[in-house]
Amino acid sequence: MPKQYKLTFVPLDERPCNYEFPYLLAQGTEFKVERPPLEIMGLKKRPGDVEQLWTWFEESCAGADGAIVALDTLLYGGIIPSRLHQLKPDELTARLERLRGIKQQYPQLTLYAFQLIMRCPQYSLSDEEPDYYADWGREIFRKGFISHRMELGIATDEEIRELADIDNRLPMEVLEDYLGRRAVNIEANKQVLALVQEGIIDFMIVPQDDSAPYGHTAKDQEKVRARITALDLELKVYMYPGADEVGCVLLSRMMNKARGRMPLVYPRLSSVQGAFVTPLFEDRFFYETLKYQILAAGGLIASSATEADLVLLISTPGETMAEAVSQQHSFYSYDVYRNLMELVEYGHFLLRSKNKPVAVADVGYANGGDQKLVKMLRQKDMLFDLAGYAAWNTSSNSLGTVISQALIYLLYGRTPSHLDFLALRYAEDVCYCSVVRGELSNGPVQEMGYGKYLLDGSRGLVAARVEERLRQELAVRIDTAAGSIQITDCYMPWNRMFEVGLSVRFVPSNPGKESRILERG
Numbered sequence: 001m002p003k004q005y006k007l008t009f010v011p012l013d014e015r016p017c018n019y020e021f022p023y024l025l026a027q028g029t030e031f032k033v034e035r036p037p038l039e040i041m042g043l044k045k046r047p048g049d050v051e052q053l054w055t056w057f058e059e060s061c062a063g064a065d066g067a068i069v070a071l072d073t074l075l076y077g078g079i080i081p082s083r084l085h086q087l088k089p090d091e092l093t094a095r096l097e098r099l100r101g102i103k104q105q106y107p108q109l110t111l112y113a114f115q116l117i118m119r120c121p122q123y124s125l126s127d128e129e130p131d132y133y134a135d136w137g138r139e140i141f142r143k144g145f146i147s148h149r150m151e152l153g154i155a156t157d158e159e160i161r162e163l164a165d166i167d168n169r170l171p172m173e174v175l176e177d178y179l180g181r182r183a184v185n186i187e188a189n190k191q192v193l194a195l196v197q198e199g200i201i202d203f204m205i206v207p208q209d210d211s212a213p214y215g216h217t218a219k220d221q222e223k224v225r226a227r228i229t230a231l232d233l234e235l236k237v238y239m240y241p242g243a244d245e246v247g248c249v250l251l252s253r254m255m256n257k258a259r260g261r262m263p264l265v266y267p268r269l270s271s272v273q274g275a276f277v278t279p280l281f282e283d284r285f286f287y288e289t290l291k292y293q294i295l296a297a298g299g300l301i302a303s304s305a306t307e308a309d310l311v312l313l314i315s316t317p318g319e320t321m322a323e324a325v326s327q328q329h330s331f332y333s334y335d336v337y338r339n340l341m342e343l344v345e346y347g348h349f350l351l352r353s354k355n356k357p358v359a360v361a362d363v364g365y366a367n368g369g370d371q372k373l374v375k376m377l378r379q380k381d382m383l384f385d386l387a388g389y390a391a392w393n394t395s396s397n398s399l400g401t402v403i404s405q406a407l408i409y410l411l412y413g414r415t416p417s418h419l420d421f422l423a424l425r426y427a428e429d430v431c432y433c434s435v436v437r438g439e440l441s442n443g444p445v446q447e448m449g450y451g452k453y454l455l456d457g458s459r460g461l462v463a464a465r466v467e468e469r470l471r472q473e474l475a476v477r478i479d480t481a482a483g484s485i486q487i488t489d490c491y492m493p494w495n496r497m498f499e500v501g502l503s504v505r506f507v508p509s510n511p512g513k514e515s516r517i518l519e520r521g
Helices: 020-027 052-061 070-074 089-105 133-151 157-169 173-198 216-230 246-258 270-276 286-296 332-336 340-353 371-379 395-412 416-441 463-478
Strands: 005-011 031-034 066-070 110-114 203-208 238-240 265-268 308-313 358-362 388-390 483-491 501-508
Touching: 005 052, 005 246, 005 340, 020 246, 020 395, 020 416, 031 203, 031 246, 031 395, 052 066, 052 070, 066 070, 066 246, 070 089, 070 173, 089 110, 089 246, 110 246, 133 157, 133 173, 133 216, 173 216, 203 216, 203 246, 203 501, 216 238, 238 286, 246 395, 265 270, 265 395, 265 463, 270 286, 286 395, 286 483, 308 340, 308 395, 340 358, 340 371, 340 416, 358 371, 358 395, 371 416, 371 463, 388 395, 395 416, 416 463, 416 483, 416 501, 463 483
Parallel strands: 005 031, 005 066, 066 110, 110 203, 203 238, 265 308, 308 358, 358 388
Antiparallel strands: 483 501
């Protein structure tokens, strides 16, 4: 009987992508994941109960082999509260000291942590930011963006005039509140790096949520990167675009480390130029982030498909990235500068002729799956034979999710839990994100008397409408002779249209055939 591992997991917030995905990926393995009760987690702008969370975490570490910790939850109560708090630096220092006590009490504990650098969205919307961001968000971003470019001597005359106009209009109290919180948060980032140097934290990721090449967030990255270098922590602290996928990534890393594995992944892109596209909401070429995501999850990039344990098919943009909701319109660069047909045929050949595990990172668009790609995967009857699939939110969110799922597949094979997680990705990433969300948000939700940022509750009429449409789309786009996807729960976690909460399961057409588990470990 294999060794049983106990893992303590503190999610970044209560949304399914953070609270559920890592937990679901661990099902059917010898890694038992414990997470805090949902009632002590926060709810969007309402922070979690930090004291109860710390108490739960300290108690859960007893007998645990490892811990995966979102420090923004233990410091601020969640990802959104990290942008809203009025905490003083000494309060955060006192909270971080508790980590040292935990490691002293449980020296056997392998502790992986992640902590964000506070984002700075480019638009005026207060849904996930302070209330004043609805009026001044774009100005706050542009001030940071242009000021940074001026420091580097590359600002244009037009940008300098724009900055002068912003300085005349942007209220000083708004700017002071925003920059003051950033300063407090970045000091907390630096203090955490000292815990890595001491060996309290064994490995850490500093993900960058909605990053850009210039601006407040980019300058904060420079400060943290300089501290990483000064403390000689380059091999223990990774910094790259992402956020909500990191819990899955660290789970995969911990599993592979515990099993003594370092799988080789061969990436195959749909476009020659895809490696050099900077995805929306990110700050660097796609391929640089891809290397980080594979490395962080416990793998390495292979030089060929032959030596690889896994081939990762990647649908990239051909030139620049568009939103998934726009794909009903023809884009020259998507149709001409990439070749999805070759990507699918190559994957099918490896899967069927070479018995090589194949996963699909569907990151050609932001915020949803590529309908043409999924149609072809379905025509080839590949959907439920893949080692992983993801296409939700940002490129990095999808990359981290599919790589984690696929590396866990290499350990455990085609388990019922694996098939259910694939089913969830098709239901959410393809049917909801790229079809149903846009369709219902632009008209039907308003006709029902609501708005896409304010619905009728998590389980109201809108949620029922979403579930009805999802069932229809699943039947048309995903279900095959091999099996179908059954929705067992559907709700709107933050009472808005952007994300959906789903519980699904894969129902095989031939249960006797599908119940087999292909052990890869």
